[in-house]
Amino acid sequence: MNLSKSDRVFPIVNGLFLILACLTMIAPLIHLAAISLSSPVYANAKLVYLWPKGFNLSVYEQIFGMDTLWRALGISIYMCLMGTLIFLLLTTSLSYSLSRSIMPGRKWILKFILVTFVFTSPLIPNYLLIKSLGMENTLWALIIPGALNAFSVIIMKTFLQGISSELFDAAKMDGCSEYGIYARIAIPLSKPVIATLSLFYVVGMWNSYFGALIYIRSKELYPLQLVLRSLILEQDMGGAAPAAVEVAMEATPEMMKAGVILFTTIPILVVYPFLQKYFVKGALLGSLKE
Numbered sequence: 001m002n003l004s005k006s007d008r009v010f011p012i013v014n015g016l017f018l019i020l021a022c023l024t025m026i027a028p029l030i031h032l033a034a035i036s037l038s039s040p041v042y043a044n045a046k047l048v049y050l051w052p053k054g055f056n057l058s059v060y061e062q063i064f065g066m067d068t069l070w071r072a073l074g075i076s077i078y079m080c081l082m083g084t085l086i087f088l089l090l091t092t093s094l095s096y097s098l099s100r101s102i103m104p105g106r107k108w109i110l111k112f113i114l115v116t117f118v119f120t121s122p123l124i125p126n127y128l129l130i131k132s133l134g135m136e137n138t139l140w141a142l143i144i145p146g147a148l149n150a151f152s153v154i155i156m157k158t159f160l161q162g163i164s165s166e167l168f169d170a171a172k173m174d175g176c177s178e179y180g181i182y183a184r185i186a187i188p189l190s191k192p193v194i195a196t197l198s199l200f201y202v203v204g205m206w207n208s209y210f211g212a213l214i215y216i217r218s219k220e221l222y223p224l225q226l227v228l229r230s231l232i233l234e235q236d237m238g239g240a241a242p243a244a245v246e247v248a249m250e251a252t253p254e255m256m257k258a259g260v261i262l263f264t265t266i267p268i269l270v271v272y273p274f275l276q277k278y279f280v281k282g283a284l285l286g287s288l289k290e
Contacts, residue, residue, distance in 0.1 A: 029265070036060070036259035044252045059259040068219075068227055069263065075139070076224040077267075080202045083143040087201050088194060090148045095156035096182050110157075116150045123214070130215055141215035142223070146205070152197045159193045160186055199272065206268045224264050232257050 030050050035043050039054025047053060063069060098106050121129075126145070135141040163186070171181050187194070209225035216222060222230070 029262070032258040032262055036255050036262060038255070040252045040255060043255045046254075059255045062256070063259050063263055068222075069224070069260070071220065072222050072224040072227040073263075073267070075221065076206060079139055079142060079223060080205050082139075083147065083205050084198055084201055086143060086147045087152070088198065091152045091156055091197065092187060092190065092194070093182070094148070095153050096160055096186050098153070098157045099160035100178075113150045113153055127214060136215055137217045137221065138215075139221060142205075142208070142211045145211070146201075146208075152200070155197065156190070156193060159190060163189055202271060203268060228260055228264050231260055 027050065031048075034050055034052045035048050036059045037052035037055055037057070038048045039056050040058075042048050042053040097103050098110055100106070130136055130141045130145070135144065167185060168181050171185055176184065207225060209223065209229050212221075212223050212226040213229075216226070
């Protein structure tokens with residue numbers, strides 16, 4: 001089969017473009033890794049770019065010795081796991097109900113959900129609500145408010161509507177209840193979109209710090225991103241590490257910031273390969289049918 005010149009050139013140009021796009025995304029991480037692994041002399045003089053100079057592991061020796069970071073890492077992991085379970089339970093159950101034509105008032109409920117796309121509650125009423133419910137200074141204040149969102153419900157509902165209704169009718173004829181259809185048919189068939197929405201939720205939860213900044217008072221409950229923020233702000237202001245992070249600073253502040261940023265970033269990057277095979281399929285399937 002003879003290909004035209006444009007058909008031969010396009011894959012090459014497209015491949016080069018994608019390679020450059022990938023490099024622009026991973027270059028900041030490589031730069032941070034190079035700084036954190038360099039000698040303080042080179043790092044302080046800003047002579048490190050994409051390769052470490054004067055190989056040095058003192059930064060990671062200090063980071064791995066910070067009890068505060070490990071405690072914050074455990075809190076962030078707990079929030080992601082518990083929050084994802086609650087998020088999936090609420091999202092899948094509500095979406096399944098809205099996808100069923102037999103549910104009374106489902107169109108009105110969907111309209112109320114769509115309103116939240118346009119109107120969001122202000123910060124002060126949110127804070128007063130969390131405080132009145134007794135969730136202030138607890139991890140529930142970070143998990144519950146974001147446990148359900150309109151975007152995920154609509155994506156999940158659209159996906160479930162794409163499943164053949166004959167499959168559900170056949171299950172009913174075999175004596176399966178709505179709960180059984182939900183648990184045995186709808187959920188297993190929704191693995192791609194569930195994996196995609198879970199990834200969106202986990203990344204958002206992992207990177208979030210503003211909620212903890214507003215609702216959390218005890219430093220023992222600080223998630224990883226808030227500890228990272230505190231550490232970076234203290235060093236940018238020319239001070240020592242935060243009181244909760246007692247460590248002898250053998251490395252420069254720039255090296256410590258680079259190392260801690262990698263410490264907080266790598267765990268969430270490790271999750272993606274396990275969900276990658278579902279990611280594209282789930283994102284597309286959830287948007288096929290209106």
